Amino acid sequence: MNNNVYDVIIVGGGPAGVAAGIYASRKRLSSLLLTKEIGGQSLNSGSIENFIGFEKLSGMEFSEVLQNHLRAQDHITVETGVEVVSVSEEDNCVVVVDGQGKEYRSKYLLLALGSQYKRLETPGEREFEGKGVFYCSICDAPLMKDKDVVVIGGGNSAFEAIIDLLPYAKNIHVFQRSGVLRADAVYQERIAKHENVHIHLNREVKTFEGEAFLSGVTWKDTLTEEEGELPVAGAFVAIGYIPNTSLVSDLVDLTEKNTIKVDRKTFQTSHPRIWAAGDITDELYHQINTAMGDGVNAILNIYDKVKMEDV
Ligand SMILES: Cc1cc2nc3c(=O)[nH]c(=O)nc-3n(C[C@H](O)[C@H](O)[C@H](O)COP(=O)(O)OP(=O)(O)OC[C@H]3O[C@@H](n4cnc5c(N)ncnc54)[C@H](O)[C@@H]3O)c2cc1C
Numbered sequence: 546m547n548n549n550v551y552d553v554i555i556v557g558g559g560p561a562g563v564a565a566g567i568y569a570s571r572k573r574l575s576s577l578l579l580t581k582e583i584g585g586q587s588l589n590s591g592s593i594e595n596f597i598g599f600e601k602l603s604g605m606e607f608s609e610v611l612q613n614h615l616r617a618q619d620h621i622t623v624e625t626g627v628e629v630v631s632v633s634e635e636d637n638c639v640v641v642v643d644g645q646g647k648e649y650r651s652k653y654l655l656l657a658l659g660s661q662y663k664r665l666e667t668p669g670e671r672e673f674e675g676k677g678v679f680y681c682s683i684c685d686a687p688l689m690k691d692k693d694v695v696v697i698g699g700g701n702s703a704f705e706a707i708i709d710l711l712p713y714a715k716n717i718h719v720f721q722r723s724g725v726l727r728a729d730a731v732y733q734e735r736i737a738k739h740e741n742v743h744i745h746l747n748r749e750v751k752t753f754e755g756e757a758f759l760s761g762v763t764w765k766d767t768l769t770e771e772e773g774e775l776p777v778a779g780a781f782v783a784i785g786y787i788p789n790t791s792l793v794s795d796l797v798d799l800t801e802k803n804t805i806k807v808d809r810k811t812f813q814t815s816h817p818r819i820w821a822a823g824d825i826t827d828e829l830y831h832q833i834n835t836a837m838g839d840g841v842n843a844i845l846n847i848y849d850k851v852k853m854e855d856v
Pocket of ligand 1: 557559560562579580581587590592593594595596629657659660680681833
């Protein structure tokens, strides 16, 4: 057990957590950042092209950029390879426990645990991730210029992916496993007038195929059992995402999508000692640049709280 009570513990080493960590150090908050790794979910990305200030970075290069900037700070303790397994409150402190049973205490906690895109868990999906199989259409649609693609899913996420792809892709096929599209009518109406969007109901992907990069998918009709192949350069899996909120589901208010409700200006949650930033929140847009901004806003607001206590 560590008796030190930090001003703030930041959990998560993605863009939100790292941005918060850099600001915490510069504000001379006594701060600790705990994370499994530095970089976050876009580590697997082959090419990040919208991180402002860098024309193009691989996921690994992005992680290095974050690590170098964070490690250059002299007023924050960073522990990687740490999985936080519980969060609770005791004696006006937040108590964080890692997988080894080690306890850490702080006045305030900033959660930057991110989220995970739901995978189909279909053969070939992981092999071609970032090499034709994508989950972030805002990020990767521009790679699909004049190419044929398939979007997998029939809800709002899938229709948002179609809209992101329309300025680029030649033909957009949409596979929906069930016979019903769940996307809002307004989305469906917008898409209906585009002749290059081909909706296939009752169709599921069986395998993702290719050599170095994806070259197509095999599919099966869930009603007739008919099978076939579709050559595509890109497959966008858009079946939703899972925010990493299970650790705190009994401490903070969540939305129906299990994201954390935050105040838009301060990024404080419903709990007086807990803030949240990045993809774990109910923010509308989930991107690297927005996650960093969230982290900065959250830590500056925590700094204001700490400063008020010291007066
Ligand atoms: C393949 C892919 C490519 C992408 N490409 C782009 C792109 O090109 N441009 C763009 O803007 N966005 C892109 N995104 C989206 C972008 O990555 C996210 O919006 C952004 O990473 C969110 O940052 P975050 O800090 O909120 O969370 P994350 O990046 O998810 O980071 C969460 C951090 O918390 C840590 N963590 C989680 N649970 C625990 C725990 N229990 N204990 C300790 N640590 C924990 C994780 O290890 C990780 O370090 C991409 C996403 C994916 C999946």
